[in-house]
Amino acid sequence: MSRYTWAPGYCDDGDRPQIVTSRFKYDDGYSLERYLATGGYAGLKAALGRTPTEVHDEVKAATILGRGGAGFPAGTKWGLTPQGVFPRYLVVNGDESEPGTYKDRLLMERDPHQLIEGCLIASYAAGLSQCFLYIRGEMALAQERVATALNEAYAAGYIGKNILGTNFSIDIVLHWGAGAYVVGEETALIESLEGNRGMPRLKPPYFPAAIGLYGQPTIVNNVETLSNLPWLLVNGAAAYTAIGTETSPGTRMIAVSGHVKRPGVYEIINGTTTFREVIYGEQFCGGIRDDNELKAFIPGGGSAPWFLPEQLDLPFEAKMVGPAGSMLGSGAIMVMDHTTDIPAMALTLVRFYAHESCGKCVPCREGGTWLMRIMERVVAGRGTQRDLDQLLEIGQTITPGQYPHAASERLGIAAAPFPFKMTTICFVGPSAYNAVDSALTLFPDEFQAKLMKRTSIPVTAVGAGS
């Protein structure tokens, strides 16, 4: 259970460094008053005292990995905008909808000023003309908290014309989404922000850094990524990289859900913390409910291939999780104990992605629905071996070749490393197949047990001739 009744889901009470969740312990952590009393906007002041290039170099030196799922370093991303092309925009990706994930919602609800300050620092460093904060439509409280924070910050002179008396000026515009998972993909987010159906654009040429919002260079950053910036500017890149490992510095937020004793959102040290610590550690989830056996877990949101208990000792380090056959994605861990009906649970994920396919690429639009229909049949006990073969065949159409999966001693299979090939523009297509592949590869016997049993019915010829 959360100690903090005002922040349901937030369970972190360990003695680890807190970079982005330091204000979650206050019930009014979202107010400007509390923000200023706890060192708020000091990062902005530190940034404004330096040149934009110096600020950008600091962020590059910290190698903050993007927290949306792809894990691309933020400082490098900013540097990809073509020289001398203006205006440039910042689009903040707050359309968090990956199954299992909700760190961004908590950051927006509990500490919106920290996000705003991060947006201001990014805009200053990269020379951006306007910032759009795209928040998922279903998150009513997050929208209210961010709107209130923006109104307060405008009134106090932290946003708008000549911020804190300098020549730095920028508007931050709150934009409401309206419910579409695929809009979390950066080019779809831009389409949606232009007032269109949120369908991804083809890359190349539509890399947002080059051709983004209104065809201009655009930086798309995740809420958690930007929320790291105020701390970074106050404490410096050296302090940031001192936490975690060289390739995965700092902390990251994770959400652990499913069959654990204390499901919740935690800020963990990046790179070194292992899945075992998170699932079984007393400071974290404290083990599986009713002390059941762990059957499988998903390490990085609904789109990530599943892991087995044998992968528990892997750390939160992309360089190790990738070769083991999965990804860290958005930091959502979903835990399944031995009572779990694997095909039925895989179906819930397939249904999610089939529902959320935008319809632009045929393999995803048709394949997702086919996968869902076949899985429904199998789970209902009306499937045949032909159905299981068909699932794999559809998978080959969406994501040809070897799909990543974990190693299993019991089944005698070695890991197939990340990433995979795909015939679709974005990751929604492969994600639809992901749960099917993991479940079929790691738990083939559970599917076999569900197949329709053909009983032989004795046939006796009865008719006029007999």
Place this chain on the structure above:
Amino acid sequence: MSRLNEANVLHAKEIIGRYPKARSATIPLLHLAQQQDGYVTNEAMAHIGELVGATSAEVLGTATFYEMFKFEPVGKYLVNICGTLSCALMGADELLHHAEAKLGIKAGGTTDDGLFTLERAECQAACTEAPCLQVNYRYRFKVTPADLDQLLDDLAAGRLDGEVPPHGTVAKVRQHIPANKAVGAVPPESVTAPPVWISEAAK
């Protein structure tokens, strides 16, 4: 039913003014229309098209992509029960069946009194608090069938009127950019130079 009313047209113009291109305001204006009428009417979509410089078909095209927009009347309270993995692991199916039995409707249906619409929703980003649901996009966490009964009774009796606004109202607080502080949005074509703090720092 109706186009945007006068107050909402003023609000719509304020929203449009924040974007370098008016079309970007399409989704926020659709929310405004839905707040006004409880769902998005054809007239409102035509009106939004006039305001942002798009055809009504283009506005319809955008609107129909998004889950939250409804094109026919729904209940005063839209109850979305999450059914994706984390919630399914913790009993979301039982909760949905319980709600269907209690309200006497299937998921997707609306009660005869127009009070409740029930939907099976996809991941709502409260996975550690499973099973969860939203009423008009306001969360309820770790919902048991008994909690659900209580919630539906409270809503029907109007005991949660202050907390849960009628369907269509997404945020009770809106952003307002004060005119004296606003930098203002300019069309991207009319900007070619770097922002002043960049050019002066380069000197």
